[in-house]
Amino acid sequence: MSREQFHFVGVCGTAMGSVAAGMIEKGYTVTGSDQSVYPPMSTFLQNKGVKIMEGYRAGNIPDETTTVVIGNAISRGNDEAEAILDRRLRYLSLPEILKEYFLRGRRNYVVSGTHGKTTTSSILAWLFESAGKKPGFMIGGIPANFGQGARFTDSDFMVMEGDEYDTAFFDKRSKFLHYLPELVVMNNIEFDHADIYNNLDEIILTFSRLLKVVPRNGLALINGDDPNCLIAARESPCPTKKVGFGESCDLKISNIEYLPTGSCFVIEGEAYEVPMVGEFNVRNAAMAVCSARFAGLEPEEIRKGLLSFEGIARRQQERGEV
Numbered sequence: 001m002s003r004e005q006f007h008f009v010g011v012c013g014t015a016m017g018s019v020a021a022g023m024i025e026k027g028y029t030v031t032g033s034d035q036s037v038y039p040p041m042s043t044f045l046q047n048k049g050v051k052i053m054e055g056y057r058a059g060n061i062p063d064e065t066t067t068v069v070i071g072n073a074i075s076r077g078n079d080e081a082e083a084i085l086d087r088r089l090r091y092l093s094l095p096e097i098l099k100e101y102f103l104r105g106r107r108n109y110v111v112s113g114t115h116g117k118t119t120t121s122s123i124l125a126w127l128f129e130s131a132g133k134k135p136g137f138m139i140g141g142i143p144a145n146f147g148q149g150a151r152f153t154d155s156d157f158m159v160m161e162g163d164e165y166d167t168a169f170f171d172k173r174s175k176f177l178h179y180l181p182e183l184v185v186m187n188n189i190e191f192d193h194a195d196i197y198n199n200l201d202e203i204i205l206t207f208s209r210l211l212k213v214v215p216r217n218g219l220a221l222i223n224g225d226d227p228n229c230l231i232a233a234r235e236s237p238c239p240t241k242k243v244g245f246g247e248s249c250d251l252k253i254s255n256i257e258y259l260p261t262g263s264c265f266v267i268e269g270e271a272y273e274v275p276m277v278g279e280f281n282v283r284n285a286a287m288a289v290c291s292a293r294f295a296g297l298e299p300e301e302i303r304k305g306l307l308s309f310e311g312i313a314r315r316q317q318e319r320g321e322v
Contacts, residue, residue, distance in 0.1 A: 010071025
């Protein structure tokens with residue numbers, strides 16, 4: 001058991017709870033607190049060995065705590081946040097914990113964009129899994145193939161849904177800037193999160209900053225049909241490839257056919273079929289395919305994975321027949 005002890009403020013959030021459980025699996029002692037403590041997250045954490053305190057109080061933070069993880073929902077004025085600052089405790093945001101304890105040294109594939117992040121990252125994680133790579137992943141939805149939105153493994157590969165929302169009350173950078181990407185998918189850019197961004201230009205700027213942390217031997221896959229993505233990538237210091245339907249795209253999606261149960265398309269001279277319908281999902285699947293090809297997967301491995309992809313909970317999910 002490591003001597004490091006962590007306390008999570010806001011532990012019952014989906015992402016916070018998943019990472020708290022991951023820290024337990026790494027051998028750390030973990031406690032946590034939250035205003036709303038109820039199943040299924042409370043049961044999940046307690047079964048993992050996380051001691052949870054309900055409500056926020058300065059006394060919740062054990063004296064033995066070496067690092068406090070402060071959730072994005074926590075702001076100044078919170079009793080525990082104030083105690084952390086008063087006691088000069090070491091504190092980190094959730095993205096910082098991910099960066100230092102789960103992502104550093106790995107091949108991190110970060111899927112970003114206003115829309116399509118969950119679907120694209122779910123497909124990519126499953127392509128790696130079906131090819132035997134046993135990837136870690138952290139996704140904002142629940143891929144049906146996995147039955148969970150987060151998993152931490154010893155694999156070289158980690159798939160991250162990259163959110164442009166800010167990190168914490170003490171760090172207003174976008175969360176995805178912490179994720180050490182080898183590859184970035186930039187699905188699309190629209191104005192969103194009006195509570196923290198004043199205009200579309202500010203959002204484009206944060207996506208351009210994401211490309212500045214991709215290494216020279218990495219890659220950014222850009223939606224070549226989205227003018228805002230093209231602006232964000234205009235001065236990219238990392239290699240980029242445009243993916244899309246337009247003639248100017250480096251990786252052109254063609255020969256699209258829509259079937260009752262899915263969609264077919266061709267990219268880089270290879271034909272693929274995915275059991276999802278619609279142009280938007282063809283683009284999502286194509287981005288995942290190009291990411292997997294960069295990682296070294298062969299077309300036949302990718303075809304097998306796509307055909308066995310089961311979708312994501314609450315996204316084009318069949319609920320019954322009438």
